[in-house]
Amino acid sequence: VIERLGAPLAEPIFDELAIIGVGLIGSSIARAARRRNAARRIVVADHTVATLERAKALALADVVTDDPARAVSGADCVILCVPIGAYGAVGRAIAPALRPGTIVSDVGSVKSAVISALEAALPGHARLAPAHPVAGTEQSGPDAGFASLFVNRWCILTPPEGADEQAVTKVKAFWEALGSHVEIMGAAHHDLVLAITSHVPHLIAYNIVGTAADLEEVTRSEVIKFSAGGFRDFTRIAASDPTMWRDVFLHNKDAVLEMLGRFSEDLTALQRMIRRGDGDGLFALFTRTRAIRRGIVAEGQETAAPDFGRRAAETDEPVT
Numbered sequence: 001v002i003e004r005l006g007a008p009l010a011e012p013i014f015d016e017l018a019i020i021g022v023g024l025i026g027s028s029i030a031r032a033a034r035r036r037n038a039a040r041r042i043v044v045a046d047h048t049v050a051t052l053e054r055a056k057a058l059a060l061a062d063v064v065t066d067d068p069a070r071a072v073s074g075a076d077c078v079i080l081c082v083p084i085g086a087y088g089a090v091g092r093a094i095a096p097a098l099r100p101g102t103i104v105s106d107v108g109s110v111k112s113a114v115i116s117a118l119e120a121a122l123p124g125h126a127r128l129a130p131a132h133p134v135a136g137t138e139q140s141g142p143d144a145g146f147a148s149l150f151v152n153r154w155c156i157l158t159p160p161e162g163a164d165e166q167a168v169t170k171v172k173a174f175w176e177a178l179g180s181h182v183e184i185m186g187a188a189h190h191d192l193v194l195a196i197t198s199h200v201p202h203l204i205a206y207n208i209v210g211t212a213a214d215l216e217e218v219t220r221s222e223v224i225k226f227s228a229g230g231f232r233d234f235t236r237i238a239a240s241d242p243t244m245w246r247d248v249f250l251h252n253k254d255a256v257l258e259m260l261g262r263f264s265e266d267l268t269a270l271q272r273m274i275r276r277g278d279g280d281g282l283f284a285l286f287t288r289t290r291a292i293r294r295g296i297v298a299e300g301q302e303t304a305a306p307d308f309g310r311r312a313a314e315t316d317e318p319v320t
């Protein structure tokens with residue numbers, strides 16, 4: 001499947017879009033919005049000189065600044081693309097500069113905590129319409145972004161109670177312009193769903209790679225040499241940005257602990273099956289899980305190519 005953005009829109013959705021944090025997600029939004037003409041003008045802000053220089057060199061925006069307040073002062077939509085732990089500080093920095101009626105959205109992987117942080121920091125006239133594009137890679141920074149990142153991926157909107165409907169509709173239209181399918185749900189439900197589909201899998205990957213790294217009986221070179229046996233696929237996830245993921249676990253604590261509890265119970269049941277030689281039990285579970293994978297492939301959220309499409313990618317053949 002070659003993921004493509006559509007043709008530029010005749011009329012932009014936003015007049016001036018401000019993106020705070022121009023890493024993987026922020027720079028991908030800037031690229032996609034530019035390609036789709038989804039915003040007439042794009043302003044980006046970040047806090048390190050090196051990132052700002054890269055944003056300029058990559059021509060990601062009309063204006064690149066280190067001042068978040070300046071970045072939002074003329075915007076009709078602001079999207080926060082910083083790690084979740086930075087929301088409070090960024091919210092307080094932009095609050096005095098927001099024009100009445102400006103839409104404030106974000107891309108954070110956790111929603112209840114970010115809504116609380118933003119509601120506490122922002123003025124009442126800001127129109128809050130939080131979002132979470134369920135798309136990403138294990139890379140970070142402005143060079144890692146690409147315009148088609150969100151094509152055929154889901155973006156979940158979690159409008160808080162009393163959210164401005166027009167703001168939510170505009171943010172929905174924006175994500176659809178970037179190629180996403182949009183679903184709307186409550187923040188608490190989002191956090192529970194993502195705990196099992198994203199957060200716990202990342203924790204498991206971090207854990208298994210950490211365990212392998214600490215093993216003394218198996219040498220480091222053997223772990224790397226024989227990684228194609230399965231370990232390698234965990235290492236991709238375990239290479240994800242440490243700041244982002246630390247913040248996810250600190251801010252989605254309850255849902256992650258709830259799902260982790262269930263995971264541990266199921267793991268104990270598996271342990272028992274192995275100990276008791278319960279081959280039928282193992283076979284039944286592995287058959288059920290295989291069907292889930294097939295469902296994901298059938299919905300176009302993954303390639304059915306062998307080796308996750310890596311072989312095709314190495315030979316530059318399109319993965320179908």
Ligand code: NAP
Nearest residue numbers: 021023024025046047048051081082108109136137140141
């Ligand atoms: P990233 O590549 O590390 O980008 C984050 C950017 O924010 C960096 O450029 C960082 O600057 C900047 N930043 C950090 N603190 C800041 C502050 N106080 N003021 C201004 N800029 C600041 O991370 P990302 O993957 O794009 O993640 C950004 C957000 O997207 C997170 O909230 C994450 O939960 C969410 N998200 C990520 C994924 C994913 O797969 N990666 C998917 C969906 C949603 P420096 O690096 O220069 O410090």
